[in-house]
Amino acid sequence: MKKISRRSFLKVTGIAAAVSAAAGLLTGCGSSSSSQGAGSQAGSTDSAGGAAENIVNIGSTGVLATLNPLMVDATWVNMYAATLQFNPLVALDENAEFVGILADRVETEDNLTYTIHLDDNATWSDGQPITAQDLKFTMKCLTSSKLGNTTMMLSALVGTDDNGFRPDGVDDIEGVQVVDDKTCTFSFKYEVNEVSFKNGYAQYLYTVPEHVLKDVAEEDLASYDWFKAPTVISGPYRCVDVDYNHYASFEANAAYWRGVPKIEKLNLKIVAAAQLLSGLQSGEIDVVPPLLGSINLDDYAAVRNLPNVNAEYGAAYAVEALFINCNTIPEKEIRQAMLCGLDRQTIIDGLLDGAGVVCDGFAVPDGPYYKGLVGTAFDAARAKQLVETAKANGWDSSKEYNVYLNSGEETLINAATIAQSYWQAIGINVKLNPVDLDTLMTMCINGEGDVYGVQYTYPPVDPSWDIDWVLNWWCFYPSDVVADGLNVLWSTNDTDTYAETLYAIDQDVQENVPIINLYANGPLGAVAKRVSGAKASMYGCLNNVHEWTINA
Secondary structure, rough: OOOOOOOOOOOOOOOOOOOOOOOOOOOOOOOOOOOOOOOOOHHHHHHOEHHHHHHEEOOOEOOOOOOOOOOOOHHHHHHHHHHHOOOEEEEEOOOOOOEEEEEEEEOOOOOOEEEEOOOOOOOOOOOOEEOOHHHHHHHHHHOOOOOOOOOOOOOOOOOOOOOOOOOOOOOOOOOOEEEEOEEEEEOOOOOHHHHHHHHHHHHHHOOOHHHHHHEOOOOHHHHOHHHHHHOOOOOOOEEEEEOOOOOOEEEOOOOOOOOOOOOHHHHHHOOOOOOHHHHHHHHOEEEOOOOOOOOOOHHHHHHOOOOOOEEEEEOEEEEEEEOOOOOOOOOOHHHHHHHHOOOHHHHHHHHHHOOOEEOOOHHHHHHHOOOOOOOOOOOHHHHHHHHHHHOOOOOOOOOOEEEEEOOOOOHHHHHHHHHHHHHHOOOEEEEEEEHHHHHHHOOOOOOOOOEEEEEEEEOOEEEEEEEHHHHHOOOOOOOOHHHHHHHHHHHHOOHHHHHHHHHHHHHHHHOOOOOOEEEEEEEEEEEEEEEEEOOOOOOOOOOHHHHHEEOO
16 A cells, blocks of 8 residues: 655644644644743733633643644644634534534545535624635645645645645645635545544634735735734634733624624633642632643642532543654664553552553544553563663663653653653663743654653544654654555544554554553543533533623
């Protein structure tokens, strides 16, 4: 079978907050932490420090990188901010099923051509209809090398090169055609099944208004200040003030086509993880989506016991993972030793009070494709023997590997500290380096470190894009098993075939160890009881944000 590398989205969070995000593609990592809280920034609280009457504050431990929907890198904090202002075509709901937002329906007969039917009622906030021409304009922007969005590579689309860009000087995008005002087609070079299309493309396409942006040069769009306070939006809220490190303040879109929001203002408050408990307790934070804000594990019990808060665990889609750069650690025996020389159950029992699962690969236990792959057992004797074999083959035991960790995840850092002691015991030396999430993501892409630690949330409906992203572009791990398997995952409509193929990929990853899953768990989310209609679900938290209300 032809092997295709389809560079896609990274999902990041809290690398989606799952990226917790996520990322996904995009999809799809951990949240980064600001050392300063948002406190009473941007008028989010009243003079007494309590919650203002018609304002809801959403807590995030991830720092914003952009409000530009054309440059969203699929970390969850950026995706949440984009979703508030610009509707995606589809979105995952709380049951991890796709529902239409801007798109009324998505259809295909052959997995090669997709027809997007936009909702007939969809309008911009200035009253202009949202059209298929707007969608094509957005795709022209995204496929422009002058814009340079490297986190959404559309190389599968007809008319693009291997990097997902249309040729310089070519103004049209052949793979996207307007049928009528509300209908558009996407054409692909090879089969992309419907779930993969929705997961890898449709949920990350935030259509922008051509009638507002058509005269802006493509090279200026990436840094265009208009996106910091856009005058024309399709979403329920418009940003009016932003400090990327601390907050973004939004006001309701009175012309929102899906229904006027019932809450006048929203604030995205960026705080350190340690501040989430006190913020929920005082009422300065109302909602903590589990993919956006990483509540410290030590605070879980206290959050659950708050009388003013409803707290719930998400499904165990989030994986605390270590991604190994196979260019700098090419020795398979060393990677295997790092896995089997690590007592992951002890980490789970000690740090999570047993609330985690040992698993290898991408099919997480709560996902639909899990087939019971047994996690690699702790075996210190085998790990030491593998290290000795590597030495005999020329491995330099004096090496010290640099492990870069998301500084916003205290539990990850603690887990990595435990791992460090296990590895020292078998003769592998590592240095732990906590860095902010943006720095970590840049280092991953550039291959600047040896190991990268972050929480990654794999979309349960289709982890294929994330598999491609992390193995090819973070781990630099070439594998015929993975390449051939991804072709099957992207083309099959049969869930049994998908599950069997994913199992084969997981076995390959377990054997060759480009990734070590420290554990999988369902992070805690919380919603203040003063807010009705909100649900701190793993997915779909903001799908109905315009319907949220504040209790009297």
